[in-house]
Amino acid sequence: MQLALDANMTNLQAVERSSSELDDIDALVRTYRPRLLRFVTFSIGDADLAESITQDCFLKAYNGRDKFRGDCSVNTWLTSIAVNLIRDQQRLQKFRFWRQARATAIDVHDAANFLPSHESSAEARILAIERTGQVQAALENLSVNQRTIFLMRFAEDMDLAEIAASISMPINTVKTHLHRALKAVRAQVGGSR
């Protein structure tokens, strides 16, 4: 009984903490924008459009913060909003996916200079850029679902249940997409035998 009460209190505190976190939109943007921007950018392959979608995502989250029930992390909630916004964009066909979006394609070469210290040597940076480019190229060849799930799992560190909840997909379907995505990426990057 006491354990159940403690668990309820913990959940309540988590909700309150998340809700207060959502009330400060500036702090929300500061904390989550880099990760969200990465997710959207590599989901759609267009850096400029990703900025717009990311901004819309924060506004939508802030305006709908009352609907946040605290049953997932704020990052997961934001990611699921971003997924819906990306889908809306696809439906509206405001952009062509990936192959037509090369004009504002992502150039990660400069970013390698800002890598953490353990990869700061010139050789490590070159290798990291090369590998990143390979994964980025492999992502382009994935289906939309595979790419979204791959990014959620390996970039956002979301577990399968969170991914399934975020995109309203059965967990076994998520697993299937994830296995296929990983296999395709490894085959193209060369990490498989």
Add this chain to the structure above:
Amino acid sequence: MNSAITHLTEEQIDDVLLGELAAAPAAHLAGCDACKAQVALAEAPIASFKAVSLAWSERRSATLPSKLIPSSASSWYRHASWAAAASAVLLLAIAVPVTRYEAASSKHQLASNSTPHITQPAQVNAALTVPNEILHEVRIQPVATGVSSGSHAVQIARDNQMLQDIDRELEASAQPPADDLEIQSVGNRSNPRGRPSNIRNWD
């Protein structure tokens, strides 16, 4: 135990990356350097992607304004500017022809006012014996030139007199031949001045 299990397959390496490796292959992996190397080789590109892409997005995010500007507002401005531009074009499209028409009308009026010879009433009366379609083509022949602007008022008075004469002659006639043909008479009775509504000036 390791000798009982072969090295990890590709699927098992995928399972390692997905955190779903079964207990037996996981035990093998714990004691097999070759498999550890394979797993590290598979993990490296994804780890690099994760690190570099985050560094990229952090840098990109730092260049963005910290305050959010609603894109709906920006789209509203965009739509409003488009609407304003479209309205301006529409107004121009309407105003230019109207202005030109009015300018041309005033020019024609000046020209007709300065015309000393207009088709004589008798000629118009004779013309009334022909069908209305032809009457609609009654022309006021411009014979311009050489009339000073001071005579405009006199000319207008003459024209009005002439049109009143036409009205009288039309009223005096028993029945216009056009009535037999069930064609509307050229004389517009509702028009107090009785002018034919569409006399065209062909100057």
